[in-house]
Amino acid sequence: MGINALVVCHAGAGLGLGHLTRSVVVASALQQELDATVRFLIQGDPVHRDDLAQFEHHFLSTDANLAETIYQQVQLIETQIVVLDLHPELVPTDIDLHLKALRQVGCRVIGVDGLISHHSDLDLIFIPSFRLVLPVGFEGTTPILYGWDCFLLNVKRRAIDWKPGRQVLALTGGGDATNLGRSLPTLLNAALPGDTILNWVTGPYAQMPIWPEQPRFSMINHQPPSGLDGLMTRVSYAVTVYGVSFFELLYYGVPTVVFSPYGNKDDPKLMAIATQGVAIVAKDEAEAVIKLKELMLDDGLALALSWRARQILAAPGGHKFAQAVAALMA
Numbered sequence: 001m002g003i004n005a006l007v008v009c010h011a012g013a014g015l016g017l018g019h020l021t022r023s024v025v026v027a028s029a030l031q032q033e034l035d036a037t038v039r040f041l042i043q044g045d046p047v048h049r050d051d052l053a054q055f056e057h058h059f060l061s062t063d064a065n066l067a068e069t070i071y072q073q074v075q076l077i078e079t080q081i082v083v084l085d086l087h088p089e090l091v092p093t094d095i096d097l098h099l100k101a102l103r104q105v106g107c108r109v110i111g112v113d114g115l116i117s118h119h120s121d122l123d124l125i126f127i128p129s130f131r132l133v134l135p136v137g138f139e140g141t142t143p144i145l146y147g148w149d150c151f152l153l154n155v156k157r158r159a160i161d162w163k164p165g166r167q168v169l170a171l172t173g174g175g176d177a178t179n180l181g182r183s184l185p186t187l188l189n190a191a192l193p194g195d196t197i198l199n200w201v202t203g204p205y206a207q208m209p210i211w212p213e214q215p216r217f218s219m220i221n222h223q224p225p226s227g228l229d230g231l232m233t234r235v236s237y238a239v240t241v242y243g244v245s246f247f248e249l250l251y252y253g254v255p256t257v258v259f260s261p262y263g264n265k266d267d268p269k270l271m272a273i274a275t276q277g278v279a280i281v282a283k284d285e286a287e288a289v290i291k292l293k294e295l296m297l298d299d300g301l302a303l304a305l306s307w308r309a310r311q312i313l314a315a316p317g318g319h320k321f322a323q324a325v326a327a328l329m330a
Contacts, residue, residue, distance in 0.1 A: 005030050005038045005081040006073055010090055012044030013205040017174030018244040019085045022152040024051045026083055029318035047204045067098035085112040096121055108328050123328055128152045151247050153316040157229045159252045162306035164299050165236035167197050171245050174203035178261040181209035187289045189216050199231055239292045242266045250278055250309040255295055255302035259288045278309040
């Protein structure tokens with residue numbers, strides 16, 4: 001199709017990598033399926049990722065005018081598609097004016113995982129979630145796509161059949177915003193079997209974890225430049241905060257205990273996860289460790305979780321996103 005696309009997102013300490021990770025999936029799908037030339041505009045702290053390095057990208061300081069910069073980028077290079085995956089608390093106050101201006105110069109504008117309140121100035125809203133809650137009184141006509149086939153997962157390998165083992169993966173987010181690295185390793189060390197091999201991932205914006213003075217088992221700290229596929233396909237269990245990587249674990253069929261350290265904002269989604277039976281849901285990190293210990297002793301439960309997760313999340317959403325863009329351009 002040969003289109004030019006501008007992908008705009010947030011990333012950084014306190015924000016994590018979720019928006020950027022999804023945006024890389026979007027860019028790859030547009031490039032591979034629509035022969036698009038993709039540029040990135042990222043507001044936040046600079047970070048190196050191998051997958052991001054494939055695209056022209058620019059980091060913008062958090063105090064810069066994001067909406068104005070987007071419009072300037074579109075004027076600089078003729079652009080047909082603008083994709084916005086923005087942190088809800090950092091959406092520019094004047095975004096509506098700039099969305100209207102983008103569409104007036106012929107851009108198709110897509111909001112990913114947000115901007116629903118700005119629906120009248122968007123051509124498509126793509127929600128990488130299995131549930132959708134619209135604002136009270138919502139009467140928009142902008143198409144909204146969501147569902148289990150809309151998750152924008154940065155997966156590069158095929159899932160394999162689950163087998164019991166002692167490899168455990170712990171994920172606290174790209175920035176570990178709640179400083180779980182200070183306490184969670186000690187909780188895991190006290191509870192898990194002595195032959196456990198703990199694979200801890202320190203995100204690019206996170207502080208180094210604090211290990212117990214005398215660990216009972218092997219603890220390995222990983223700082224991967226991009227992607228967790230190798231680790232996810234090697235481990236038998238995982239404990240993670242709720243976020244993009246949780247759904248990557250489900251894709252790979254890793255029996256997982258998930259919790260949210262961010263107050264009660266994720267409670268409705270976690271309740272739905274528990275109902276679906278694709279993962280074990282805990283109320284906090286302390287309960288997560290207890291439930292992880294129990295999971296490691298129950299092969300039948302682990303196998304059932306793995307099977308259900310792989311059935312319900314069999315197709316990453318990059319292809320569906322590219323199809324939606326192709327329909328828009330047509």
